[in-house]
Amino acid sequence: MNRTVIRKNGIPLYVQVKDKVISDIRAGIYQSGDKLPTERELSAMIGVSRNTISQAYHELEHEGVIASAQGRGTFVCDRDDKVRLGNRRDLLQKVIDVALEECLQLGFTLDDFLQFASSRAKEKATLLDQSQIVFIECNREQVEYFSRKLEFGGVHITPVIIDELRDQERDALLQVESADLIMTTFFHFEEVRELLGDTRSVLAVSLDPExxxxxxxxxxxxxxxxxxxxxxxxxxxxxxxxxxxxxxxxxxxxxxxxxxxxxxxxxxxxxxxxxxxxxxxxxxxxxxxxxxxxxxxVFRPDAASVNLLRAAVADVRRKR
CATH class of the missing domain: 3.40.50.10330 (Probable inorganic polyphosphate/atp-NAD kinase; domain 1)
Structure with missing residues (x-):
C-alpha cells in the first residue's frame, strides 16, 4: 500500500485512506477474501491515527467494500467491482436467490415461498412496531436528532439525557424501566452501564459524520x-x-x-x-x-449499528 497521505490538501485523511484501500483492491494487491491490516497496523504503516483508520474502515464496510468478523479481522468482500462499490440491492437479490433454491430443494413451491416470506416479514414488522427503545446521550439536540435517524419500521425511540439519569429524575427512570432495549453511543457506554447497574443490558452504536x-x-x-x-x-x-x-x-x-x-x-x-x-x-x-x-x-449511525439494532429489537421482543 502507498503509505503517503497528503495533509492540509483539503481532502480528509480518512477519505485518502479509503481511496488507497480501494485502489489496492482494484490493483489486485488485496483480493477477494484477503485479510486487511488491523487498524493499529495500518495506522503505523500510513502514519495517521487509529481513529482515522477506523473511520475509513467504517465507510468501506458501509459501502460493501470490506467486511469485519469479530475476533478474526477485516476482509475484502468476495464480490465484483460494481457490488463492491455499494450495490446492496444486487447483494440482497443473491440472498433471495439462495433462499429460493433452498425452498425448492425442500419441496416447497415458489408460491409457498412468497406466502411464507410475506407472513414472516409482517411478523417482523409487528415485533418492531411494538418495541420501546430508549436512546441515552449527553445533550438534548444530539439525542433527539439521533433518535429520529435511528427510527425504522415503526419503532419508536425515546431520547433520554444522561444527566437525567445521574440526577435520578423520575421520568427518565420510568422510561428506562419500561424499555425493551436501551442504547447509547460507544462514548457513553461504560458510564450508562454504571448508572443502570447489572440489571439492564445496553447496546452501543457507532455514530460517524456524514x-x-x-x-x-x-x-x-x-x-x-x-x-x-x-x-x-x-x-x-x-x-x-x-x-x-x-x-x-x-x-x-x-x-x-x-x-x-x-x-x-x-x-x-x-x-x-x-x-x-x-x-x-x-x-x-x-x-x-x-x-x-x-x-x-450531520452525524449518522453506521450501517453495522443499524443492522445490530434491528436484530436486537426482534430478539428482545421474541424473548418477552
Whole structure:
C-alpha cells in the first residue's frame, strides 16, 4: 500500500485512506477474501491515527467494500467491482436467490415461498412496531436528532439525557424501566452501564459524520475563520473532535450557543463559513450574509449499528 497521505490538501485523511484501500483492491494487491491490516497496523504503516483508520474502515464496510468478523479481522468482500462499490440491492437479490433454491430443494413451491416470506416479514414488522427503545446521550439536540435517524419500521425511540439519569429524575427512570432495549453511543457506554447497574443490558452504536458534511468543510480554505453554532458546548466539542480526526484542524474556530438573534448576527460577521447543528440551521441562515455558507454538521449511525439494532429489537421482543 502507498503509505503517503497528503495533509492540509483539503481532502480528509480518512477519505485518502479509503481511496488507497480501494485502489489496492482494484490493483489486485488485496483480493477477494484477503485479510486487511488491523487498524493499529495500518495506522503505523500510513502514519495517521487509529481513529482515522477506523473511520475509513467504517465507510468501506458501509459501502460493501470490506467486511469485519469479530475476533478474526477485516476482509475484502468476495464480490465484483460494481457490488463492491455499494450495490446492496444486487447483494440482497443473491440472498433471495439462495433462499429460493433452498425452498425448492425442500419441496416447497415458489408460491409457498412468497406466502411464507410475506407472513414472516409482517411478523417482523409487528415485533418492531411494538418495541420501546430508549436512546441515552449527553445533550438534548444530539439525542433527539439521533433518535429520529435511528427510527425504522415503526419503532419508536425515546431520547433520554444522561444527566437525567445521574440526577435520578423520575421520568427518565420510568422510561428506562419500561424499555425493551436501551442504547447509547460507544462514548457513553461504560458510564450508562454504571448508572443502570447489572440489571439492564445496553447496546452501543457507532455514530460517524456524514461524508457529505466532511467534504463541504474540506472545501473551506485553510486558516479561514469558521463559526460553530449549536445548543450545547458538548455538541461543539464533538464537532471539533470529528474535524481533528478527519485532519481538518487548520481553521480558526469560533463557537457560540446563543439563541439571541442580535448576538447571533454579530457573531457570524466576518466568518468564512458557519458550521451548525441540525436544529440551528434555519435561524443561522437568517443571520448570515449572502456570501457566507452554512454547513449542517450531520452525524449518522453506521450501517453495522443499524443492522445490530434491528436484530436486537426482534430478539428482545421474541424473548418477552
Amino acid at each position: 461524508l457529505e458534511t466532511i467534504v463541504k468543510i474540506a472545501r473551506i480554505p485553510v486558516h479561514s475563520e469558521v463559526g460553530i453554532v449549536c445548543r450545547s458546548e458538548r455538541f461543539a466539542g464533538k464537532i471539533r473532535s470529528a474535524l481533528r480526526q478527519a485532519g481538518l484542524d487548520g481553521y480558526i474556530l469560533r463557537m457560540t450557543t446563543t439563541s439571541d438573534m442580535q448576538e447571533l448576527s454579530q457573531f457570524v460577521k466576518g466568518l468564512q463559513a458557519v458550521i451548525v447543528s441540525p436544529s440551528r440551521k434555519r435561524e443561522v441562515e437568517k443571520a448570515i450574509a449572502s456570501h457566507q455558507s452554512v454547513i449542517e454538521f
